[in-house]
Amino acid sequence: MTERLVKAFLKPLQKEEGLNISGGKRGRITIHEVASAAGVSISTASKALNDTGRMGAETRERVKRIAGEIGYRPNALARGLLSKRSFTIGLLTNDTYGRFTLPVMAGISDALVDHGVSVFLCAIEDDPALAQTHVDAMLDKQVDGIIATGKRLDRRLPVDLSNLHVPVVYAFTEGTQNSVTFRSDDEQGARLAVEWLVKVGRRRIAHITGPEDFFSVRERAGAYHEVAGHREPVLYGVWSESWGHDAVEQLWKRPGEKPDALFCGNDQIARGAVDALRERGIKVPQDVSVIGFDNWEIVAAQTRPPLTTVDMELKELGRQAGLTVLALAEGRPVEPGVRKLPCRLVVRRSCGGKPPEE
Amino acid sequence: MTERLVKAFLKPLQKEEGLNISGGKRGRITIHEVASAAGVSISTASKALNDTGRMGAETRERVKRIAGEIGYRPNALARGLLSKRSFTIGLLTNDTYGRFTLPVMAGISDALVDHGVSVFLCAIEDDPALAQTHVDAMLDKQVDGIIATGKRLDRRLPVDLSNLHVPVVYAFTEGTQNSVTFRSDDEQGARLAVEWLVKVGRRRIAHITGPEDFFSVRERAGAYHEVAGHREPVLYGVWSESWGHDAVEQLWKRPGEKPDALFCGNDQIARGAVDALRERGIKVPQDVSVIGFDNWEIVAAQTRPPLTTVDMELKELGRQAGLTVLALAEGRPVEPGVRKLPCRLVVRRSCGGKPPEE
DNA sequence: GTCAAGTGAGAAAAGGTTTTCTCATGCAAT
DNA sequence: ATTGCATGAGAAAACCTTTTCTCACTTGAC
Numbered sequence: 001m002t003e004r005l006v007k008a009f010l011k012p013l014q015k016e017e018g019l020n021i022s023g024g025k026r027g028r029i030t031i032h033e034v035a036s037a038a039g040v041s042i043s044t045a046s047k048a049l050n051d052t053g054r055m056g057a058e059t060r061e062r063v064k065r066i067a068g069e070i071g072y073r074p075n076a077l078a079r080g081l082l083s084k085r086s087f088t089i090g091l092l093t094n095d096t097y098g099r100f101t102l103p104v105m106a107g108i109s110d111a112l113v114d115h116g117v118s119v120f121l122c123a124i125e126d127d128p129a130l131a132q133t134h135v136d137a138m139l140d141k142q143v144d145g146i147i148a149t150g151k152r153l154d155r156r157l158p159v160d161l162s163n164l165h166v167p168v169v170y171a172f173t174e175g176t177q178n179s180v181t182f183r184s185d186d187e188q189g190a191r192l193a194v195e196w197l198v199k200v201g202r203r204r205i206a207h208i209t210g211p212e213d214f215f216s217v218r219e220r221a222g223a224y225h226e227v228a229g230h231r232e233p234v235l236y237g238v239w240s241e242s243w244g245h246d247a248v249e250q251l252w253k254r255p256g257e258k259p260d261a262l263f264c265g266n267d268q269i270a271r272g273a274v275d276a277l278r279e280r281g282i283k284v285p286q287d288v289s290v291i292g293f294d295n296w297e298i299v300a301a302q303t304r305p306p307l308t309t310v311d312m313e314l315k316e317l318g319r320q321a322g323l324t325v326l327a328l329a330e331g332r333p334v335e336p337g338v339r340k341l342p343c344r345l346v347v348r349r350s351c352g353g354k355p356p357e358e
Numbered sequence: 359m360t361e362r363l364v365k366a367f368l369k370p371l372q373k374e375e376g377l378n379i380s381g382g383k384r385g386r387i388t389i390h391e392v393a394s395a396a397g398v399s400i401s402t403a404s405k406a407l408n409d410t411g412r413m414g415a416e417t418r419e420r421v422k423r424i425a426g427e428i429g430y431r432p433n434a435l436a437r438g439l440l441s442k443r444s445f446t447i448g449l450l451t452n453d454t455y456g457r458f459t460l461p462v463m464a465g466i467s468d469a470l471v472d473h474g475v476s477v478f479l480c481a482i483e484d485d486p487a488l489a490q491t492h493v494d495a496m497l498d499k500q501v502d503g504i505i506a507t508g509k510r511l512d513r514r515l516p517v518d519l520s521n522l523h524v525p526v527v528y529a530f531t532e533g534t535q536n537s538v539t540f541r542s543d544d545e546q547g548a549r550l551a552v553e554w555l556v557k558v559g560r561r562r563i564a565h566i567t568g569p570e571d572f573f574s575v576r577e578r579a580g581a582y583h584e585v586a587g588h589r590e591p592v593l594y595g596v597w598s599e600s601w602g603h604d605a606v607e608q609l610w611k612r613p614g615e616k617p618d619a620l621f622c623g624n625d626q627i628a629r630g631a632v633d634a635l636r637e638r639g640i641k642v643p644q645d646v647s648v649i650g651f652d653n654w655e656i657v658a659a660q661t662r663p664p665l666t667t668v669d670m671e672l673k674e675l676g677r678q679a680g681l682t683v684l685a686l687a688e689g690r691p692v693e694p695g696v697r698k699l700p701c702r703l704v705v706r707r708s709c710g711g712k713p714p715e716e
Numbered sequence: 717g718t719c720a721a722g723t724g725a726g727a728a729a730a731g732g733t734t735t736t737c738t739c740a741t742g743c744a745a746t
Numbered sequence: 747a748t749t750g751c752a753t754g755a756g757a758a759a760a761c762c763t764t765t766t767c768t769c770a771c772t773t774g775a776c
Contacts, residue, residue, distance in 0.1 A: 078731070082760070091479075241662075298455065302599045401764085405764085408764075412723065439732065439762080718775100720775085729767095731764095734761095739754105740755090746749075
């Protein structure tokens with residue numbers, strides 16, 4: 001029974017009987033192997049492979065060819081030790097569900113993979129000690145930079161990143177003085193939504209949204225008032241379907257004319273609202289248009305009818321944050337400040353209207 | 359205007375005018391600083407800090423104290439170069455939404471952070487070239503191991519990890535011959551679900567589930583038949599709310615007795631089913647019990663009524679995968695094979711019945 | 717007073733790479 | 747025949763640790 005037990009990194013060269021379980025770094029090929037296989041010194045080999053230094057074209061080619069043939073790959077640890085660049089960055093987040101973090105992460109990764117940069121993901125759940133542990137671990141590993149991200153624009157992560165000796169970029173979370181921060185332009189996004197409702201012919205547009213203490217809630221409400229006027233009330237609540245449901249109940253219980261459109265603070269609220277309308281026999285989008293916010297596919301696309309909503313372009317946000325932290329790591333100049341990225345309207349079926357021409 | 363531009367890693371010691379944007383690794387304290395501050399050689403300093411070698415207790419204490427005071431932290435790159443351990447592992451996934459990856463990641467991180475291990479997250483979207491790029495980048499960085507995870511138990515990642523010289527563990531994805539694979543015990547989970555329905559008094563239990571080509575679908579259906587018998591049909595479809603909705607329509611359009619319980623293949627299907635039942639005026643859980651699978655909080659908890667469902671304990675799965683890859687990296691013996699982890703019943707309100715005693 | 721054993725601490729090598737410096741060769745110009 | 751210079755390639759240092767080896771000194775025993 002214990003015969004099948006295996007050990008990784010056995011000292012003696014074990015017979016590989018299909019035991020691909022183990023690994024064992026023994027075999028890793030170094031530049032020494034390349035050099036001796038090509039009959040040159042390691043310095044020449046290094047220069048050949050990096051296209052630096054002076055040497056005969058034939059030598060350079062031969063070294064490169066041989067390196068390729070024997071499958072040489074430079075050890076990033078050794079390289080990083082010397083160059084002070086680990087080609088590694090850290091992504092710190094307190095967003096457990098990954099609603100915001102995942103798209104941001106995808107963008108970062110997308111932007112940096114071509115530069116050979118890998119990303120440490122550290123999920124800290126609003127736990128300062130855990131956060132510090134993760135930050136320390138990353139600093140020890142000589143990350144080239146850190147991107148901090150969260151689930152809310154107006155809150156800080158529970159750890160101080162302001163005096164690190166590596167660059168820090170904030171994405172979708174509150175940054176510090178003199179830092180670079182990327183965020184969505186919620187005002188513009190809200191305007192996009194309300195203008196679309198106007199464009200499809202709605203006039204009595206109500207706004208059902210999240211808790212008023214969210215900065216983005218106030219920004220969106222501000223833009224809503226600007227475009228829609230003050231004819232309909234703003235209903236503040238929580239970020240849940242059931243609040244969307246309840247809010248519709250409230251609105252339809254009031255005397256007087258009912259809204260003909262609902263601008264909802266996120267897709268979950270919108271979904272709750274759509275459900276409540278259906279239960280009242282009100283047709284979406286024929287009788288009432290409903291628009292969401294976030295473009296959380298899993299909610300927006302599965303609602304019946306699928307939700308027209310505002311996408312915060314978090315992937316693009318991540319991409320830019322990634323390129324920025326890379327620029328800082330390479331010592332390129334970057335202007336500090338808050339960068340607002342525009343949102344995008346995603347037209348599905350909950351408002352009526354046709355998608356804008358491509 | 360350009361005065362505010364900043365450069366990271368400026369050669370000359372720049373005045374820090376609150377420019378916490380830049381970083382600049384200049385200041386990093388090495389063991390040389392510790393040694394000279396303590397008036398000992400670097401070898402003595404190293405031995406003092408690592409509690410190895412022989413030396414006077416007083417010297418050891420002094421070195422440790424001074425290291426703490428000046429904030430010394432060993433460079434993991436240099437350490438890794440020598441020890442062949444980078445205290446870094448890679449998590450490879452093709453699950454874009456993170457539905458399965460995030461809990462697994464949380465478990466891995468949770469288990470390994472205390473060991474000083476950080477995790478590279480690599481999202482490859484079924485793109486073999488991208489996957490290879492990521493794997494190469496991780497190998498170059500000398501990861502101690504790789505965990506492969508996916509969105510489906512019976513599919514491989516689009517990259518061959520079978521002959522790497524680092525250990526590989528599979529979690530929630532199909533592994534290779536002679537590898538270690540962790541997966542949920544879907545059969546046991548399904549049994550848990552159906553037995554619960556029986557326990558709350560249901561007898562005509564239908565099963566609405568995903569595509570039959572999913573291995574886990576067949577496993578769950580098998581367990582369902584075992585417990586519930588063959589009185590009611592199994593409806594195979596897709597993993598969406600609308601399928602859940604449609605399936606209920608189908609079931610209730612048939613002549614004869616209707617089911618008094620629905621065992622759904624995932625929470626989204628369950629949610630669609632609940633919605634369809636409500637539209638028909640059928641009360642959940644009074645008239646019909648509905649149970650889901652996955653315990654995807656965002657769906658299960660927001661459904662009205664909140665869904666009773668089966669949790670696959672993915673975090674625990676991640677934890678075990680993390681500990682296993684660590685064990686392999688350290689050369690400890692691990693038995694290859696597939697490990698099935700038990701699921702857990704999460705009782706909410708969609709079935710009636712009381713949660714089991716704590 | 718000599719020897720063996722034990723103690724505290726430092727010197728040096730190793731790990732894999734990049735980079736700077738040095739050296740030898742060959743060739744053209746004087 | 748000597749000088750000057752361009753060229754190709756290697757030696758060695760550096761990055762930061764850990765670990766092994768060596769050395770000097772003290773102590774106790776004969």
